[in-house]
Amino acid sequence: MLTVNDLSIQFKTADGLFEAVKGISFQLAASETVGIVGESGSGKSVTSLALMRLLDKSTSIITGKVTLYDTSIFDLPEDEMQAFRGNKIAMIFQEPMTSLNPVLTCGFQVAEAIQLHLGLSKTEAREQTISLFKEVQLPRPDAIFDNYPHQLSGGQKQRVMIAMALSCNPEILIADEPTTALDVTVQKTIIELLKKLKAERGMSLIFISHDLGVINEIADRVLVMYKGGVVEQGDAKQIFKNPQHAYTKGLLACRPSVKLRLKKLPVIADFINGDYSVENIRREYQYTKDELSNRHKKLYSQAPLFKVENLSTWFPVTAEIFGQSKKVIKAVDKVSFEVYPGETLGLVGESGCGKTTLGRSILRLIEPTAGNLYFEGTDLCSLNKSDMRYMRRDIQIIFQDPYSSLNPQLTVGQSIMEPLQVHRLYQNDTQRKKHVSELLERVNLLPEHFNRYPHEFSGGQRQRVVIARALALQPRFIICDESVSALDVSVQAQVLNLIRELQQELNLTYIFISHDLSVIKHISDRMMVMNKGRIVEMGDSEQIYNHPQQEYTKGLIDAIPQF
Numbered sequence: 417m418l419t420v421n422d423l424s425i426q427f428k429t430a431d432g433l434f435e436a437v438k439g440i441s442f443q444l445a446a447s448e449t450v451g452i453v454g455e456s457g458s459g460k461s462v463t464s465l466a467l468m469r470l471l472d473k474s475t476s477i478i479t480g481k482v483t484l485y486d487t488s489i490f491d492l493p494e495d496e497m498q499a500f501r502g503n504k505i506a507m508i509f510q511e512p513m514t515s516l517n518p519v520l521t522c523g524f525q526v527a528e529a530i531q532l533h534l535g536l537s538k539t540e541a542r543e544q545t546i547s548l549f550k551e552v553q554l555p556r557p558d559a560i561f562d563n564y565p566h567q568l569s570g571g572q573k574q575r576v577m578i579a580m581a582l583s584c585n586p587e588i589l590i591a592d593e594p595t596t597a598l599d600v601t602v603q604k605t606i607i608e609l610l611k612k613l614k615a616e617r618g619m620s621l622i623f624i625s626h627d628l629g630v631i632n633e634i635a636d637r638v639l640v641m642y643k644g645g646v647v648e649q650g651d652a653k654q655i656f657k658n659p660q661h662a663y664t665k666g667l668l669a670c671r672p673s674v675k676l677r678l679k680k681l682p683v684i685a686d687f688i689n690g691d692y693s694v695e696n697i698r699r700e701y702q703y704t705k706d707e708l709s710n711r712h713k714k715l716y717s718q719a720p721l722f723k724v725e726n727l728s729t730w731f732p733v734t735a736e737i738f739g740q741s742k743k744v745i746k747a748v749d750k751v752s753f754e755v756y757p758g759e760t761l762g763l764v765g766e767s768g769c770g771k772t773t774l775g776r777s778i779l780r781l782i783e784p785t786a787g788n789l790y791f792e793g794t795d796l797c798s799l800n801k802s803d804m805r806y807m808r809r810d811i812q813i814i815f816q817d818p819y820s821s822l823n824p825q826l827t828v829g830q831s832i833m834e835p836l837q838v839h840r841l842y843q844n845d846t847q848r849k850k851h852v853s854e855l856l857e858r859v860n861l862l863p864e865h866f867n868r869y870p871h872e873f874s875g876g877q878r879q880r881v882v883i884a885r886a887l888a889l890q891p892r893f894i895i896c897d898e899s900v901s902a903l904d905v906s907v908q909a910q911v912l913n914l915i916r917e918l919q920q921e922l923n924l925t926y927i928f929i930s931h932d933l934s935v936i937k938h939i940s941d942r943m944m945v946m947n948k949g950r951i952v953e954m955g956d957s958e959q960i961y962n963h964p965q966q967e968y969t970k971g972l973i974d975a976i977p978q979f
Contacts, residue, residue: 417620418444418467418588423480425462425471433477436462438644444588449614449621451635451652453628453667455684455904456874458641460624461510464590467622468507469497484588502533506586510593512573516565522573523549523561526580533584548579552609570767571602575609582613589614590622595630596902599766599931600975607633626904628667629977632656640664662687669697670909672938674961674976677703680916681909681938712956715941720754721925722778722893727751727787729770729777747773748784749949755893760919760926762940762957764933764972770949771929772816775895778927779813780804791893809839812891816898818878822870828881829866832856835888855884859914876907883914887922896928900935912939933972937961945969 425437437459444450452460465471466478469489482489484504492500509515517525526548527541536544542561549557552575565573574594581589591610595603611634614621625631631638631652638655640648640663648661659665666687672678682697729748747770755761765771776782778789780796789796791811799807815821822831829852836848853863859880870878879899886894896915900908916939918924930936936943937957945953945966953966964970 417446417448417485419481419483420463420467421481421483423463423466423482424478425459425466426477428475428477436644437466439480440639440641440644440646442639442646442649444620444622446620447614447618449623449634449636451631451638452622452624452641453626453631453638454641455626455906457643459644460626460641461592463641464507464592464622464624467590468501468505470507499533502529502584502586504586505588505590506581506584507590508574508577508581508592508594510596512565512570512577515577516573518565521562521564522568522576523563526576526583529580530583544583545579548583549576551582551613552576552579553605554579569602570598571606574598574602574606578606578609578613582617585617586619588620588622590624592624593626594623595625600933600977601766601971603630603977604633604975610634626906627671627977628656628664628905629671633977640667665693667906671905672909672912672932672934674934674937674973677708677958678938679703680913683909683913684906711941715756715759718757721757721759721792722755723788723790724754724778725752725788725790727774727777727789728785729773729782730785746949748777750787751949751951753944753951753954755925755927757892757925758919758923759942760916760928760940762936762943763927763929763946764931764936764943765946766931766972769946771931771946772897774946775813775897775927775929778895779808779811781813806839809889810891811893811895812886812889813895813897814879814882814886814899816901818875818882819870821882822878824870827867827869828873829853829856831870832881832885832888835885839889841889852884852888855887856881858887858918859884860910874907876903876911879903879907879911880914883911883918887918890922892923893925894927896926898929898931901930901932908935915939932976933961934976945972 421441422439423437424435424439426433426435440463442450454460467482471478516522523542523545526545530536530541530544546557546561549560554560554572554575595606598606607630610621623631623634635652638649638652639646640661642663648655648659648664655664659668663684666684669682670684672681678701680701682701686697727748728750730744730746733743733745751774763771773782777784784797791807796804796807832852832855833848836842836851842848842851853866856863856865861877861880873881900911903911919926928936928939940957942955943957943960944951945968947968953960953964953969960969961973964973
C-alpha cells in the first residue's frame, strides 16, 4: 500500500548539512500496523512529517521515493497534496495541547477540517464532529464541541486529535507518540481505541513511540531507528522475543521491570559498548533477598524523618453566599503517613488524584486546609514564611516539567546559583560558581554548561539541571514530582539511576511521585496508591504489586504494557 524507498532527510544548519534520516526503506500493507521505535533524535517524527510533506522546503533536503499505491507523494503539486492530506493520509501529532489552537473550541477545529476537505455545511460538519466525538468515546460530546482545549484532560485532548485525524476517512493514520506522558490507564484506553478504530475502518496505522512496551501492544511489524537509520525491522513478536541489534536489546532492557528488583537499570551504552545480554545485566544488577531484608531492617528501625497527619487541601468551587457553605474539591483528604531517613516512598495514581497537590502541600507551596506536618519534630504548619523559607534548605522539590520550572532568561548556572544567593551560602559568587560547577559534574553534565540557556538542552539534560538545583542547598528530603514521566525510556533509566546514586551518596530521603506503577515499583521501598484525594493502599512495593488489595491498584497494574 505505502512504499518508502531510500528516504534521506538533511537539514540546513549554520554548521552545514545535518543528516537526520539516512536512507531508510520500509513498506506498509493494507490494514497493517507498523511500529517505529527509537529515542528522541533517532529520526522517527521527522520521517512521519516527510511522509505528510510537512517539512519546510527552505530548510530541508529530502531525497528518495514515497508512493501510496501508484501515486508518488513527493511529485504531487501542492494543491493536490493538500487534498491528499486528510483524505488519504492523516496524522495525530505528538503534543495535543500545542497542536490544538487554544483560542478556538475543540469542535470548531474538527468541523473546520471537515468543511474544508468534504465541502459540508456548517450544520452538517457539526453533526459529523459530534458523531466522531462519540466514536472516539469522548464523554458529553455535545458539550465538548463547545469546550476549549484547556478545559479538557490530557486523554480527552488526545481523543479530539484522533477525531480530527479521522474526520476525512483516511486510509493511513500516522500516530506520533500519541500516549507520551499520559497515565498508564489512559495510555491503555488510547491504544485500545486506536486498535478498535483501525479494525472498524480498515485503516493502516504507523505508530511511533520511544517505548517498546507500548509498541508491543499494537504493532504487527516494527522498525527500530537509531541515529537516523533503521538498525532492525521485522515481525514484532520475533523482535521482542529475539532482538538481534545491541540497540534493540538496550531499549528492551532499560524499561523498569515489574518482575525483578534491580539496584540500577541497564542503559543503552551497556549494550552498544559491550557484549551484554539482558539476562546477564539484570542478574548482575538484581537485589538478593538478604540485601532487601537488611535494607528494610535498617530503614524502619529508625525514627521517622517526616510525618504527615490528617492532611487536607481543599479548593473552593463556588463562593460562599448568605452564610451557606461553599462547594469544595477535596484534592487531598485526611492523608496520613510517615517517611523514614534514607527511604524512597513512592506515590502513584492517575492524573487528578491529588498527587502533585499533596507534594506541594507538604512543602507549603500550597497552604493545607487542615492537618499537621512534622519534619524531625518541627511543626511546619506553625512556621511563619521566613522560618519556612529557611526550612526549605532541608526540603526541596524536583518539579514535573523541567522546562517550565527554569527561567528561560537565566543560564542554567544562574538558576542553580540563585538559591545559594538567597540563602547566603558561601562567601561570594566565585565560590558559589565553583560549587555549581561541581554539581553539574555530579549530575553528569559539564562545567561549561553553566553559561547555556534551558532551550539549548535536551529534555533529559534539563531534568539533570533541575536535580542539580534541588541539590544546591544540600537538602535531606526531596519530593520528585513526575520527574521522569515525559522522558524516553532510555533517558528515564539514566535519570532513575542518578536519583538512586545520589540517595546513596548523600543519604537523601525521597517521596517519588509518578503515574507509572512500574517506575514506582523499581525506585521505591514502600508505595502509596492515591485515588480521589485519599490513600487507598500502602505498603511494601513488592507486596502491593504481587498482592494488590484494591481494584483501583489492580487496574493500574493491568495497564502496564507487557512484553
